[in-house]
Amino acid sequence: MLDEVKTQLSQIVSQAVKSVIAKGDLTLTEIPEIQLQAPKSDEHGDLACPLALVLARSAKKAPRAIAQILVEEIEAAPHPLIKRVEIAGPGFMNFFLSNSYLYELLRSIQNQQANFGRSNIGHGERIVVEFVSANPTGPLNIVSGRAAATGDTLVNVLNATGYDAIREYYINDAGGQTLRFAGSVDARYRQLLGQAVEFPEDGYHGDYVTRFAQEIIDAEGARYLQMEESDRLKAFWQIVYPKIQRWQKDDLERFGVYFDVWTREQSIRDAKKPEEILQTLKSRELLYDAEGATWLRLTAFGGDKDCVVIKSDGEYTYITPDMAYHHDKFQRGFDRAIDLLGPDHHAQAGRLQTAMKALGYDESRLRILFVQQVNLVNERGERVNMSKRKGQLITLGELIDQLTGTVDERFAVDVARYFFLMRSSSSHLDFDLSLAIKRAQENPVFYLQYAHARVCSIFTLAKQRNIRRLPLEEVNLEWLQEPEEARLIKKLGEFPEVVQSCARTLEIHHLPHYLQEVAALFHTFYNKCRVLDEAAPELTQARLVLADCVRLVMGNGLSLLGISAPETM
């Protein structure tokens, strides 16, 4: 809707430029794109156009003079949309629009209902978004929580803008970490059975490792001691892996994140996909042997160094099945793949990008985003580095547990999700758990939810007072004349653009910020303007339409964030 207004206005301006050139009042070889921006201040109108500033050089005229010529041309043929045009500052043309477009906006929101905010800029492009993908060697920590909230919302946003996106989790259930983890379980197993074994230095120290060992003893005793160590490790892995996977999945679901596809590295290996891509690379003469290993010539594609794909012991390095996995994503028909990675995977990301180029894929098809680290801050304000191996971490489950101590489970998830979503994912995040718990009650997410609940309460009260809403076409929206109403309506109209911008930039933190603004403008409106006024039934009807539009935008927005929109709190 706001788009349409902009399009209309930019046509008017561009028409004016053309006719001014035709008259010879302005000399230009080329008309630049006409920008229209919503000014921050009401004094600057509804939409501002800096065209005269842009043209100053090529037209060899002062910006204000150019603006003057254009404004005269525009005013010569009055348009119902434009109330007046002012020239301001260095040469901005500020358009003040007639309120009718605001009323159109409300009608448009009413007609679209839950679809308001949805669009089709994606044209059905198929995208696989891979995120979390934590090693199956322990519970998910809060960094994974941040990735989970981010990826989940990103997929919501993409699907709302006409892309066909899915959530995918890659399970590294076949690499070297698995045996290292099994080794840690084994060490605890033997320790618990009284053997004096030293715990591996690079092992996993978490309590849960000991718990797993104890569970094995409880179920099957000491019988694994009879086995060869390598067989025992494999057996332990088989026992422990499903438990961890279940654990991770439960935590994610508790957090409201459901993956569409879980891909196991083992299944990629079983399907001989790594061999397949190695064959392709070999046929292109991109592989060579050196120092007993097989290398991929990444330097031929702009990589800073070549990388090993088969180690001298015959095992693959991480990248080999990973390449195969990404190749598989494209084979499954996805136009684009987006990966959300932790910041400690920078080198891996660069290598993978280059490797996919070597496999013949256009660079633009794989986009790797980084969800920056989360530092845990302790009571003394010191940063604590989280490490899964050292068992020094806060798990996603613990986070929700702790928040649940102060608020309901549903709100605990809301608080945690909002905490992760409200800041840019490229920024580091200091997570002060004690503060987060303390602040749970006064968390900014409640500000948004309260706005939604407050709107809903208006309708509840209306019902109690037997105030029935008239059909939209019988409501006279001209009653909405207050500046607080105009500001709120304008903000509501931005919603589709905000969602689109999140989809285009893959930066979703704009959405929480936008909803915060909507909530603030609504609260202001609510304090200033009485909705249910029995002395003014027509005004009441018009304001009910506005209130309902706020309800829709807040509801649709919160739903994209995966945060509940309560009707009462």
Next chain:
RNA sequence: GCGCCCAUAGCUCAGUGGAUAGAGCAUCUGACUACGGAUCAGAAGGCCGGAGGUUCGAAUCCUCUUGGGCGCUCCA
């Protein structure tokens, strides 16, 4: 040494080419006997890490520089 991320109000962060740089928290002052005070109105708080450059116009783009974080394995 090389690459990536970050630096904006006391604190946590938005703003990535437009007018007077914004919000939340914290601080201070106020608000209707009326739709939910989990709210609102207002005050105070800033050489946008620093220095050059591009531009009509820079927190934003380029170069250099300072400080912090993370990578640079035949680990994942």
